[in-house]
Amino acid sequence: MIPELSKPSVSMRDRKRVEEIIQSMRRAGPRALQVISDFDMTLTRFAHNGKRCPTSHNILDNSKLISEDCKKSLKELLNMYYPIEIDSSRTVEEKLPHMVEWWTKAHKLLIQQKIRKDLLAQVVKESDAMLREGYKAFFDQLQEQDIPLLIFSAGVGDVLEEVIRQCDVFHSNVRVFSNYMDFDENGILQAFKGQLIHTYNKREGALLNTGHFQELQDRHNVLLLGDSLGDLTMADGVQNVEKVLKIGYLNDKVEERKESYLATYDIVLEKDETMDVPNAVLRHITGGQ
Ligand code: TMP
Ligand code: MG
16 A cells, blocks of 8 residues: 555554554545654654764754753763663653653753853754654645644754754644743743653643644544654544554664554654655555555
8 A cells, every 4th residue: 555664664563454544544634634743853863874863952962052061961861861761661650750850950951051042043053963864745745735743842942943944844834842942031041931841741741732732623633753652642632533643763772662662653663764654654645645
C-alpha cells in the first residue's frame, strides 16, 4: 500500500491494523485530520554524519550566550539525567521527579546567564540544529492541505520557533506548546513562562490546553509523531477522537528499548533520520500516492 513502510528502518507490531487505520483516515480525508508532533529528536535529527545533533536546550548550552562554568554545569546535568530519561528499567512514575529536577535546574542556570532575546536568532543560525531530511515536504504538505500541526515540546519554545522560521517552514497552520522564555523590558531572560513542560508531563499539558483542541473539534483523526514514550500522551486532550496513528522514532539504545516502542507506537522508525514514512503516510491519507 505504502512502499516506504517496507524500508528496513520500519517495524510494526501489527501491520494489518496500521493499514486499516491509514485506510480509515484516508476515507475521512484531510479535513478530519490533525498532526501532533514532538520537536526535539522527532522533527529534528538525532545525528548527522555520526555526530549528535543538538536539542533546543543544547543549542543554548553550546552557544556563546553561556559561560564556560555554566556549560560545564549543564553538561553535568545532561550526563546525570538523560540516562534516567531513556532508562527502560524505570517506570514513568520513577522518572518524574528526576525530570522536574533536571528542567528546574537547567532553567535556573539559563536565567543566571542573562540571555539576550536579540541574540537568539544568531545563535540558532550558528548551531548544528537540523530538521530531518524531507522536512520541507512535511511542513509544506500540511500547509497546502490546511491540516493543523501542533508541536508539543519540552524544549525551549523561542529557540525551536527560530529553527523552524530559519528553515522557512513556520507556516500559519503551525501552533507550538512549549517552555517559553520571559524577558524583562530590556530583553534579558528573567524567567520561564507558565507551567513547566518536561518529557513525561505532556498529558497534563495537553489537558490544560483543551481550548486549542476544541477549535479542532471536527478533526477526529490524529497522526502523532514522537521519539520518547512520554510523547504517546500528546493527543490525550483531543475530544471525540476516532483514530490515532502513532509513529515513533527510536533513535538511541535501540536494542534495549525496541520492545517497549513496538508495544506502544504503531510504527517504529529505527535510526531513521528522515521524514519519509510520515510524508508517505500523509500523502496517502490526503489522497496522493
Ligand atoms: P521532548 O523532545 O520530549 O520535547 O524533550 C526535550 C528534550 O530536551 C529531552 O530529550 C531532554 C532534552 N534536554 C536537554 O537536552 N537539555 C536540557 O537542559 C533539558 C532540560 C532537556
Ligand atoms: Mg523528543
